[in-house]
Amino acid sequence: MTAALLFWLAGSGLIGLAVYGLIVNPHPLCKLLALNLLGSGVFLLFGVIARRGAAAGLGGDPVPQALVITGIVVAFSATAIAVGLLLRLHGEAGVASIDEEDDAP
Amino acid sequence: MPLEALPVTDSTAGGALLVLAIVMPAVALVALLGLGGRGARTIVAAALLVQLLVAARVALLVAGTQAPLVYVVGGFHPPLGITLRADGISALMMVVSAVILAAAAAFAWKDFAQPRGKPEARLSLIFWSALLAMTSALNLLFTSTDLFNLYVGLELLTFAAIPVVAIKGGAETVRAALRYLLFAVFGSMLYLLGIVLIYGAYGTLATAEIAAHVTPNAATLAAAGFVTVGLLAKTALFPFHLWLPPAHAGAPAAGSAVLSALVVKGSLFLLMRLWFDTFPTLRAPDDMQLLALLGALAVIIGSITALRQQRLKLLVAYSTVAQIGYMFFVFTLVPTDAGDVIAGTAWTGAWLQVVAHAFAKAGMFLAAGLVAEILGHDRIRELGGLSAKAPLVVLAFAISGLSLMGLPPSGGFSAKFMLLVAALAEGHWLWAIVIIAGGVLAGAYVFGVLSRMMAAPAAGVELATVGRGRQLIALGLALVALLMGLLPLSPIAFLTIGRLP
Amino acid sequence: METGFDLALTLLLLGVGGWSILARNMMTAVIIFIAYGLLLSLAWVRIFAIDVSLTEAAIGSGATGMLMVIAAHKVGADARRVVHPSRAIHVLAGIVAALVAVGIAALAFVLPGEPQSLAGPVMERLGDSGLGNPVAGVLFVYRAFDTLLEKVVLLLALIGVWSLARDEDWGGIPGFRLFRHHNSVLTLLARSLPPIGFVFAIYMTWAGADVPGGAFQGGTVLAAMWILVMVAGVRKVPRVSSPLLRLAIVAGPVVFLAIGFFGFVMPGEFLAYPQGYAKPLIVVMEIALTLSIGVILGLLIAGPPKGEDAA
């Protein structure tokens, strides 16, 4: 079970990194990347919880695993819309920025 | 250690209606995409009509049996499967959202028409699909009892709202949509983290099972924190409202109406559901002061900012920021001992605020949309001549404003009065002062706009004519908010049907 | 030995993840993120979640990575033009992020009591459905409602991306934001790989009922093949208004909904399967879904329709 513990720590660290990046990285694409990292960290924690619940001859609890799959698809959908939006914004404004005041002249 | 099993709740008569409420819009959405946008409006009209009937039937059944409707999807009981459940507040919100969605659709009927004989139009396909998805997502949020299923519902709602915001194109609205999406996804990730912890602690995602076993251990407290904060981001409570004003001001009028009236309420509903029904024993009104504090800041700063807006739609959007604030007092104002008169008063006041704001704000956004159409702009300084040209629009704005100001008779007054009674009875003087001050500020911004509307038109301004039907829709929604004020000022029993403990 | 591997993997994940956050160049950040995704799928294998590992590799790293590479290619130059927040914000963000990370990490040691698991109940009733893969069981039997809604989410993502088309381009061809190479090797690959990929995708889907795999993994393979064909210019890209394309998009959800509603008739519950027919129905549904998912993923990556000339 050390793997589970190690990956829990990895997940926590990844969430911390992602939160940091989400706050300070100004470009929406970087924020999007941070969000995906945040998502993967959360999913990893769920995976560890699944692993803790190994029983009935399975290596992990299948319910969280199935939920993570759904979660990954939902996160991907968000990414697709966000990429569409930021490319359109880039096309319209010349630069994709999320705060008006971040548009450096 | 498996948790001790709760008595199994089976589907009740009429429970299948809940499935229909969620799945029928999805069926319509699939049909819309598959058949192309050409039959879009027919499909939407049918779907929303079904929605109205289903919601009304659900409300009648809940009121008739005085018990919640339950549907166990696929026959698999929790914790394996998912159960849908409609209690009093679910039924109320289902009816409210069905009515407002239908009104918004009727309002948008011409704007998003598919030109006859032309190839499928983008506006038509996108707008109607998004509206259908919203319907489905809202009903899911109102009835699901599975935390992960609710997560899917939250995302569905956000993804349905994004195209409505971005549909007009233009850098401003696209940026608004992007802000909204990124911040909302941030929120949902935090929510998801919370439910991961809950699953880790309790091995189930069903709200009833969690409520029965919840203990205030570290994991649960952290989970509650994550879930709450995630939902705050989606509800746009100050200072997490960064996305709301540009998004709600940038969408087409019917879209803004639905976004402000219903979409922000989806996550708020879930937040209330969680604290009152899922972690009832965890909620200590004193710890919730933080939420009340943010709510108070929202009321004051949102109202002042609204007062200083130059554009009507932004003013209305900031008014939403302020009005959301009132709803967050409920977490402190409802005492923990159930059955208390004060508890019933605060609870009823909060739901009246949710519903009255939904109708008033929908009416106001539709009126603001008509204003922009008549004048060709929505600069508040140049609203002159409206009252002569379109008195019904001004009337709709005024009546909605009455409810937002909290003057009787209106739902807004009843809500505010009951929240005030609860606040003062429990000695929350500060919150009472904020609620009253918010009403004064709302009076100032509503009156500021009304007096401009009444002014003489500037010379040489061409005013367009808008259809009587759409004016009446805006007016009708505002009147609902007004008529709610005729309800007696006492706790409403319907709102407590089927509440857990 | 194994612990050493896990430790190394943990450190790598944190290092690579951190690098992708801190990298100044967006393209670098995105490419590192793809590498991170592959490392992550390795981690998923280590905690016995093969289905998740495949999904992570296909969607989390593959499809997401592809979208981000396209975006970084277009907007990479923005990096010089955006304004960074002040140092104070950096410091505060660092502090709160560290607090959150430490807080969550600490929970590992205090998760209450014995681990909770639904593995037992899942296996107990899995036999009724005839499926061999418990994850597929959860996705298509116990929590099929989630999965159904997730398909709606996917459709909505497509609507969201399409909503960004300009009105005059509507009905046109999804603008492949990829560079069009008329390159013989690519053409050769585009002609030879798809049949193999197609068979592989169907196999993954069909096998998903019993062993790790399923509609999503299959769909991703299908999408990859389709994109390859389009990029190489071997087949024309269909218009978004094409009825055939629309049919492919909704096929999966339609079959899913139809089976769901049939449940009302037999055995009498929405999204329940008639006794003994669960597995065949699920396989049919999964095949339809694979097709739809493949097309939708391809379209999501392709982006909103562009004018004739841009295609």
Added chain:
Amino acid sequence: MIPGMLAMIVLPLAMALLLLWAPLRPWIVRALGLAPVPGLLLLPAAWDGGYSSVTLQGGWSYVLDQPGALLLAASTLLWIIGGFAASRWLAGRRDQARFALWWLLTLSGSLGVFVAGDVVSFYALYALASIPAYGLIVFAGGEDDLRAGRMTLAAALIGEGLILAAFVLLAVSAMGQGLAIAAVMNALPQSPYATIILILVVAGFGLKIGLVPLHGWMPLSYSAGPLAATAVLSGATSKAGIIGLIRFLPHDTAMPLAGGLILTAGLFSALYGAVLGLTQNNPRSVLAYSSVSQLGQMAAVLGAGLAAGMPGADSVVAYYAVYHVLTKGGLFLLLGAQAEGRVTPTWQLVLAGVMALGFAGLPLTGGALGKLAFKDVAGGGATGLLFALAAVGSTVLMLHFLTLVRRATPSADRASISAAAWVGAVTAATVLQWSLFSAVTGVSAAYALKPGVIFELLLPVVVGALIAWALAATDRKRPQLPPGDISAHAAGFIERASPRLAGLATRLETEMRRWPVSSLALVVTLIVLVAMQALRVPG
């Protein structure tokens, strides 16, 4: 009675609604004087002193008692006279409908508030009487009008807020006993919030009646806007504050301290208004200060009644107010008639002088009867002396007003309010006052004709006249103060400071709306929320 009460509230609202239909607009504008007519049905109640009430579905209730009926009678007549004057003044003007809309809304509230029987109805009708007045004041759209309108609206909204707080506390005190005014007032003496409720009631309604130092908005407000509107606002709607004090000060319990304080505040207002009014050169502003003084006397009498626990004070004050409703309205209408461009005939000046001195208690006027009626409540001794001093002040102030009226150069405004309007109003005041005296006091009106009584009433007037003569004779330049004096200064300060405060709030909002700040705040909120919860749970 009951249909009358409802018709009185609903008819103006219905007429306002009909304004939506363009073809009807000219007719409604012409019929403004008919809108208050249902109120006439309730006139008899002023004499018979009966009590009737009705409770509608949803707890809305309406009552008619003598104080309400007295105020209602005078206000209805003033609104009718004012309505016809306004219709005539509006003839041929642009934006007639807009004026009519605000007029009708104010009318509905102004009369309705006298019969409101439950807290919610009262609050609604009070708001209707106060807030739409804004539209009347800013009607012409001049810079001064807008400022006056803003001040009035601010005072009205803040007053609403104070009253709402008082009402909610009353509802909390009477939890479970309904929201009828009688029920909540029953619970007041035992309420733990009694003190604060009284403070809120006095401050809230004090704002409406310009109780010093809450009077700053009144001279500004009465100096702006069309005179027909000022007439009804100063005469009728200001009495919403009086009925508020009547309804929401306790009746049956003697509260010496609270009553004494209100008495003091009222008397201070009475003297303050009389003296400070002399610093004004605009006749409208002078009349406003006179209102401050007169309404202050009414508050003082109510305070004296509360201190002594005399329920009869309500009717007496309402009776005294009757004269003020019609005469104050009448004097504003006089200014409107005067502006017509003709020199005011001497008989009109004399009549106006007599009626204006009625405020000081000139014998045989209606005002003198009012003062006789409240003499018992007000008491003698030092208080009586102060009331007499107020009468002296009123005399000086009204003579100052007459000088201004005589000197006034008719303005170029093509206003045309007929002199019949103001003469009608003051006549109605006198007739009502004489015919009601015995019904209210139980003493025959002949009492007012006794030489001793006449002498007592005449004394302050004579003293006042002498002071006025002395002031005129010294020919010293009188100090000038801006309308609203210190209170206007304070309001001006707030007016200048509030944009800065609001600017601060919006800057804060802009800052919080930046992504890094907002997202940082989100995570901080998370940490604080979890920490708070964790600290509460031991371990």
